[in-house]
Amino acid sequence: MEEEILELLSAEFPEVDFTASDELVDDGLLDSLTITGIIATLSMEYDIEIPYEEIIEENFNSIAGLASMVERLQEN
Amino acid sequence: MTFVTITFFLFLAVAFLCYFVMPKQHRWLVLLAFSIAFYLFAGWEKFLFVLASALIAYLVGRKGTKSSLVFGIVSIVLLLFYAKAGNSILAAFQMKESIIVPLGISYYSFSIIGYMLDVYYKKIECEKNFFAFLLYMIYFPQILEGPIPRYKKLAPQLMEGHEFSYERFCFGAQRALWGYFKKLVIADRIALYTGEVFSNYKDYSGIYFFVAVLLSSLQLYTDFSGCMDIALGVSQCFGITLDENFRRPFFSKNAAEFWRRWHITLGTWFKDYVYMHLAIHPKLLKLSKLAKDKVGKRFGKSLITIIPLAVVWLLTGLWHGTGADYILWGCYWGIIIILSTVFAKEWKQVNQFLKIDGNSKGFSRFQMIRTFFVFSGARLLTAPGDLKVSAYMFRHMFSLWSFREFFTKGALVGILSVWDVVIVIIGTLILWKVDLLQEQGVEIRKKIGQYPIPLRWVFYYGLFFATLVFGIYGPGYQASDFVYIQF
Numbered sequence: 259m260e261e262e263i264l265e266l267l268s269a270e271f272p273e274v275d276f277t278a279s280d281e282l283v284d285d286g287l288l289d290s291l292t293i294t295g296i297i298a299t300l301s302m303e304y305d306i307e308i309p310y311e312e313i314i315e316e317n318f319n320s321i322a323g324l325a326s327m328v329e330r331l332q333e334n
Numbered sequence: 335m336t337f338v339t340i341t342f343f344l345f346l347a348v349a350f351l352c353y354f355v356m357p358k359q360h361r362w363l364v365l366l367a368f369s370i371a372f373y374l375f376a377g378w379e380k381f382l383f384v385l386a387s388a389l390i391a392y393l394v395g396r397k398g399t400k401s402s403l404v405f406g407i408v409s410i411v412l413l414l415f416y417a418k419a420g421n422s423i424l425a426a427f428q429m430k431e432s433i434i435v436p437l438g439i440s441y442y443s444f445s446i447i448g449y450m451l452d453v454y455y456k457k458i459e460c461e462k463n464f465f466a467f468l469l470y471m472i473y474f475p476q477i478l479e480g481p482i483p484r485y486k487k488l489a490p491q492l493m494e495g496h497e498f499s500y501e502r503f504c505f506g507a508q509r510a511l512w513g514y515f516k517k518l519v520i521a522d523r524i525a526l527y528t529g530e531v532f533s534n535y536k537d538y539s540g541i542y543f544f545v546a547v548l549l550s551s552l553q554l555y556t557d558f559s560g561c562m563d564i565a566l567g568v569s570q571c572f573g574i575t576l577d578e579n580f581r582r583p584f585f586s587k588n589a590a591e592f593w594r595r596w597h598i599t600l601g602t603w604f605k606d607y608v609y610m611h612l613a614i615h616p617k618l619l620k621l622s623k624l625a626k627d628k629v630g631k632r633f634g635k636s637l638i639t640i641i642p643l644a645v646v647w648l649l650t651g652l653w654h655g656t657g658a659d660y661i662l663w664g665c666y667w668g669i670i671i672i673l674s675t676v677f678a679k680e681w682k683q684v685n686q687f688l689k690i691d692g693n694s695k696g697f698s699r700f701q702m703i704r705t706f707f708v709f710s711g712a713r714l715l716t717a718p719g720d721l722k723v724s725a726y727m728f729r730h731m732f733s734l735w736s737f738r739e740f741f742t743k744g745a746l747v748g749i750l751s752v753w754d755v756v757i758v759i760i761g762t763l764i765l766w767k768v769d770l771l772q773e774q775g776v777e778i779r780k781k782i783g784q785y786p787i788p789l790r791w792v793f794y795y796g797l798f799f800a801t802l803v804f805g806i807y808g809p810g811y812q813a814s815d816f817v818y819i820q821f
Contacts, residue, residue, distance in 0.1 A: 290605050290609060290610065291639060291675065293610075294609075294610065294613035294614060294638055294639070295638070295639075297613070297619075298614075298619055298622060298635070298638045301614075301616075301619050302619065302622075302623050302626075307616050308614055310455055310610065310611060310614065311455050311456065
């Protein structure tokens with residue numbers, strides 16, 4: 259799942275190096291426009307709804323965090 | 335009572351004394367008592383509004399249900415709408431009465447809406463003590479013009495009970511003094527010029543309008559950021575850190591960056607509580623997917639940026655005022671920011687085509703000047719106070735440029751004296767140098783603190799006496815209200 263998401267997001271947002279940090283939000287690599295873009299991409303690709311409560315640094319700081327959030331939301 | 339009155343200084347002296355004399359665990363009660371007293375100076379009727387709003391938000395937080403949240407937000411927004419549009423509605427019905435406008439309603443309304451949403455989305459625990467909640471809402475250094483606080487950051491600091499720290503107290507006082515310098519020496523002096531030109535616009539044209547609009551940009555910056563320096567400085571003396579509201583906005587290279595540096599707490603509020611909610615809304619995502627399939631990938635993707643940004647900028651305009659001037663102002667910024675975001679790739683290509691080095695110093699300076707002019711364009715819409723006057727000024731701005739008249743009888747003698755012009759120029763140069771040093775990462779107060787005592791006191795006394803001697807105030811003159819109080 260992690261590799262799949264990395265490939266998907268790297269294609270959508272070529273200007274962002276998602277492997278550069280494990281604290282993408284805290285390090286300022288993801289701004290609000292990119293975060294909403296990521297949410298849109300993941301929602302459409304995996305047919306999930308990402309609720310507002312899930313928009314926390316922990317979920318967006320790394321590909322691993324994003325993958326774990328997607329898996330959790332797919333199970334629900 | 336505003337920050338530029340003798341009453342405020344006396345009030346502050348007693349507040350500091352009581353705060354640091356009181357046992358630590360009760361110090362928050364001193365802040366509460368003085369915040370209520372500060373508010374009561376504005377009128378007890380206004381305080382009833384605040385009390386009602388506090389009660390609504392407090393109970394919504396305790397209840398934590400969706401229906402109570404909706405009720406809370408609708409009630410607070412209606413009260414805000416009443417304050418913003420009430421007088422215009424009365425005037426439309428030709429009624430002479432005016433409504434009671436609670437002090438700082440735009441600021442505290444947003445802070446408590448944020449609180450209710452944060453509690454509902456379980457980002458914070460609800461406050462159980464009503465009086466602690468009331469203090470968070472009306473803490474007096476921030477009630478006039480913000481910054482708009484976040485409960486998670488401010489509430490624990492208010493309740494803590496801070497030790498007196500000489501260094502922190504000095505730093506806070508220095509920052510407040512710098513704020514007074516900006517407000518009294520620069521902003522209020524410029525206000526003499528802009529006030530005259532905007533009020534008697536029929537007597538002026540050409541270069542006067544051009545200079546008045548550019549100066550009004552500088553006036554707003556020194557007025558609002560000066561007030562923030564006072565608020566943050568006073569609060570620092572108590573040991574309480576408020577959020578920064580400015581980060582040298584005139585060094586911004588584009589409109590989006592400008593709004594990340596200007597009125598920061600309003601921008602982040604809209605980002606967190608409006609933009610994010612809209613941008614991830616399932617209905618918008620569905621629409622975006624549909625647009626992607628029917629029109630094209632880029633258009634579909636852009637929709638999740640365009641629609642939330644358009645709503646945010648319309649609301650930002652309405653937050654400032656419900657008149658046509660502020661609605662147009664919101665549209666102006668919205669269009670510029672949407673176009674620069676959606677067509678970012680094309681702007682880059684244009685630069686490449688024109689062989690412009692985007693990282694060069696010269697281009698950076700050009701971008702900063704361009705941003706200042708974009709900001710001044712927005713000032714032209716709102717600073718005169720009436721769109722008809724704005725339109726008149728725009729029509730006449732590019733005609734009859736008489737430099738001779740401007741420098742002989744106009745700017746120097748008719749409106750401002752030579753002395754006033756010199757003070758504005760020197761004050762602005764000092765401001766520019768300070769902002770530049772801060773932009774380069776220099777912590778000025780720390781740096782001055784490292785100088786030998788005689789040199790240090792030259793700076794402190796220099797600033798103090800410059801404000802005292804060159805500030806616009808004194809018998810027969812009423813210091814202007816801070817511009818952002820009206821919002």
